[in-house]
Amino acid sequence: MPSSRPLRADARRNREALLSAARQAFLGGDTDAHVEDIARSAGVAVGTLYRHFETREALIEEVYRKEVDDLCATPGVLLDQYAPEEALRRFLLLLVDHAAVGRGMSSVLESIMATDSPVFDDARTRMANALSLLLEAGSAAGTVRDDVTGSTLLRALGGICGMRATEGWLVEARQITALLFDGLRYGAPQSP
Amino acid sequence: MPSSRPLRADARRNREALLSAARQAFLGGDTDAHVEDIARSAGVAVGTLYRHFETREALIEEVYRKEVDDLCATPGVLLDQYAPEEALRRFLLLLVDHAAVGRGMSSVLESIMATDSPVFDDARTRMANALSLLLEAGSAAGTVRDDVTGSTLLRALGGICGMRATEGWLVEARQITALLFDGLRYGAPQSP
DNA sequence: CACCTAAACGGAGCCGGACTCACCTTATGG
DNA sequence: CCATAAGGTGAGTCCGGCTCCGTTTAGGTG
Numbered sequence: 289m290p291s292s293r294p295l296r297a298d299a300r301r302n303r304e305a306l307l308s309a310a311r312q313a314f315l316g317g318d319t320d321a322h323v324e325d326i327a328r329s330a331g332v333a334v335g336t337l338y339r340h341f342e343t344r345e346a347l348i349e350e351v352y353r354k355e356v357d358d359l360c361a362t363p364g365v366l367l368d369q370y371a372p373e374e375a376l377r378r379f380l381l382l383l384v385d386h387a388a389v390g391r392g393m394s395s396v397l398e399s400i401m402a403t404d405s406p407v408f409d410d411a412r413t414r415m416a417n418a419l420s421l422l423l424e425a426g427s428a429a430g431t432v433r434d435d436v437t438g439s440t441l442l443r444a445l446g447g448i449c450g451m452r453a454t455e456g457w458l459v460e461a462r463q464i465t466a467l468l469f470d471g472l473r474y475g476a477p478q479s480p
Numbered sequence: 481m482p483s484s485r486p487l488r489a490d491a492r493r494n495r496e497a498l499l500s501a502a503r504q505a506f507l508g509g510d511t512d513a514h515v516e517d518i519a520r521s522a523g524v525a526v527g528t529l530y531r532h533f534e535t536r537e538a539l540i541e542e543v544y545r546k547e548v549d550d551l552c553a554t555p556g557v558l559l560d561q562y563a564p565e566e567a568l569r570r571f572l573l574l575l576v577d578h579a580a581v582g583r584g585m586s587s588v589l590e591s592i593m594a595t596d597s598p599v600f601d602d603a604r605t606r607m608a609n610a611l612s613l614l615l616e617a618g619s620a621a622g623t624v625r626d627d628v629t630g631s632t633l634l635r636a637l638g639g640i641c642g643m644r645a646t647e648g649w650l651v652e653a654r655q656i657t658a659l660l661f662d663g664l665r666y667g668a669p670q671s672p
Numbered sequence: 673c674a675c676c677t678a679a680a681c682g683g684a685g686c687c688g689g690a691c692t693c694a695c696c697t698t699a700t701g702g
Numbered sequence: 703c704c705a706t707a708a709g710g711t712g713a714g715t716c717c718g719g720c721t722c723c724g725t726t727t728a729g730g731t732g
Binding site for chain 2: 708709710711712
Binding site: 515530 | 688
């Protein structure tokens with residue numbers, strides 16, 4: 289779709305407006321914003337929304353894609369700056385903290401993990417790869433156990449981030465993440 | 481409602497039928513069974529269903545309550561038979577395996593954890609208490625860290641169990657649980 | 673610039689699913 | 703038996719995602 293013809297000017301504008309409206313809604317915490325409202329606040333009708341996005345879910349995915357891209361890039365950066373173990377620790381906490389801000393990211397992770405929907409296959413795979421990078425670096429250095437895959441870890445994180453809701457969840461989330469991290473080091477060759 | 485008057489005979493029969501139909505549906509894996517269908521397969525009309533249960537969610541909760549009761553009872557039993565650490569390990573794995581069978585329990589845990597809904601407050605509290613029991617026994621024995629609460633751990637487990645879906649999730653779930661368990665021991669006074 | 677056409681838009685309406693309500697049926701105690 | 707309140711019914715409402723087709727318009731062409 290992005291190929292073929294360059295998209296008419298008004299269409300591109302509307303598409304943009306829709307994405308921005310959706311971003312505002314979803315990343316603002318209203319995970320079940322109504323399509324009707326999103327369309328309206330983008331200044332278009334539902335029909336238009338559906339011209340641009342196959343389905344409500346597809347719109348969500350599009351909104352999240354950029355976030356996921358950013359996230360997937362960081363492990364590389366962290367590994368340049370820190371030892372693998374520390375990079376892993378930081379990334380895990382970064383995810384959780386990220387999830388706290390506007391609770392947008394937590395929905396991302398949750399959506400990515402909670403469903404099997406092919407819509408998120410792509411994001412899932414990329415995130416799993418990002419985590420693998422860290423895990424492998426760690427296990428190569430001998431400070432992280434080597435029997436855990438990125439996709440497994442992703443699942444665990446998805447669970448943690450999916451639990452935003454109650455007051456003070458951030459504290460709990462941090463704690464569980466630390467727990468997980470300790471678990472990851474537990475079986476490493478060079479034990480603690 | 482259970483008080484006041486003893487419920488008319490036919491009413492009790494129908495209530496039972498509804499619960500059994502719902503149990504069959506939910507514990508059978510169809511987590512979003514339609515009320516219409518549940519009512520029909522219990523041989524009554526929707527109106528009757530709604531006479532007995534405030535809402536669809538309330539019906540679900542009722543179905544799950546018994547499961548949760550059973551589950552909450554086991555920590556005590558395990559502690560009688562095993563050292564606290566081992567009891568904890570067994571209980572965690574028991575939850576996961578339980579979740580595998582008919583995928584009923586995983587929905588229980590997920591539902592309990594994933595929502596903030598007051599409907600599950602009760603179940604949530606009881607489960608958290610059950611876990612606390614294990615954690616406290618462990619930390620009293622010095623083999624489990626003492627800075628994790630039952631409710632925190634419950635969150636983590638909820639996340640794990642909520643991820644059933646993909647093929648082979650049981651393996652992953654077991655792994656994550658083991659990770660969590662190792663994390664729980666990591667900070668204990670008598671380190672590994 | 674006037675015209676033409678494919679592209680884009682609008683929004684009434686469809687559909688599926690949770691829930692309600694006005695009316696009918698029946699258990700039960702007197 | 704009958705009265706009557708408890709219980710049952712299911713068509714209908716509401717709500718939210720999605721569709722369909724008639725209308726509008728961007729932007730290329732002569």
